Amino acid sequence: QSVLTQPPSVSAAPGQRVTISCSGSSSDIGNNYVSWYQQLPGTAPKLLIYDNNKRPSGIPDRFSGSKSGTSATLDITGLQTGDEADYYCGTWDSSLSAGVFGGGTKLTVL
Amino acid sequence: QVQLVQSGSELKRPGASVKVSCKTSGYTFNVYSINWLRQAPGQGLEWMGWINANTGNPTYAQGFAGRFVFSLDSSVSTAYLQISSLEAEDTAVYYCARDAATIRFDYWGQGALVIVSS
Numbered sequence: 639q640s641v642l643t644q645p646p647s648v649s650a651a652p653g654q655r656v657t658i659s660c661s662g663s664s665s666d667i668g669n670n671y672v673s674w675y676q677q678l679p680g681t682a683p684k685l686l687i688y689d690n691n692k693r694p695s696g697i698p699d700r701f702s703g704s705k706s707g708t709s710a711t712l713d714i715t716g717l718q719t720g721d722e723a724d725y726y727c728g729t730w731d732s733s734l735s736a737g738v739f740g741g742g743t744k745l746t747v748l
Numbered sequence: 749q750v751q752l753v754q755s756g757s758e759l760k761r762p763g764a765s766v767k768v769s770c771k772t773s774g775y776t777f778n779v780y781s782i783n784w785l786r787q788a789p790g791q792g793l794e795w796m797g798w799i800n801a802n803t804g805n806p807t808y809a810q811g812f813a814g815r816f817v818f819s820l821d822s823s824v825s826t827a828y829l830q831i832s833s834l835e836a837e838d839t840a841v842y843y844c845a846r847d848a849a850t851i852r853f854d855y856w857g858q859g860a861l862v863i864v865s866s
Contacts, residue, residue, distance in 0.1 A: 671850070673853070738795065739793045
């Protein structure tokens with residue numbers, strides 16, 4: 639069972655917008671930065687968002703992140719079929735002194 | 749460019765050991781820690797711990813102390829994960845990842861599949 643809670647799946651049509659939530663607690667999201675990772679089928683995860691809302695070089699601005707209290711959100715606009723992937727949120731848990739992740743959300747672009 | 753290249757897939761018998769390598773290039777090795785993550789078949793990401801590439805000091809997540817050992821060979825900019833007394837439950841893809849800050853994994857290895865089966 640993952641420390642962070644994500645919906646198992648989300649779906650939307652091409653061109654639409656989707657939001658993926660990540661819920662935690664004061665010991666993890668509440669007091670630490672959140673990162674988001676995209677894992678395309680059969681590949682290694684890729685950093686999408688770091689420090690709650692920053693994008694690494696090369697990540698399109700269709701991807702955005704935010705954090706409020708003990709929850710974080712990944713927004714993807716202008717959905718493309720190539721966005722079909724598993725998305726993970728991750729952060730540090732100060733109580734556990736460990737990295738923690740959500741269980742992952744499978745995005746289907748219908 | 750930054751690259752992390754891991755060793756290939758392994759098929760091991762229960763009770764055996766395996767050593768996965770993570771060869772890095774394109775950056776100064778001792779500036780960034782290397783983290784190890786596990787992904788069991790059809791499951792999510794699990795953080796195993798990290799090794800300080802400057803000091804060589806490893807830190808293990810709960811559940812990964814004992815049979816799992818992180819090590820380095822700085823002369824070849826390579827990190828290693830050794831797992832001993834393998835169990836079927838160790839079957840997974842093991843990833844190394846460079847940590848740009850706490851749990852900010854900006855570069856990943858391609859993953860190494862370890863299958864434990866009799």
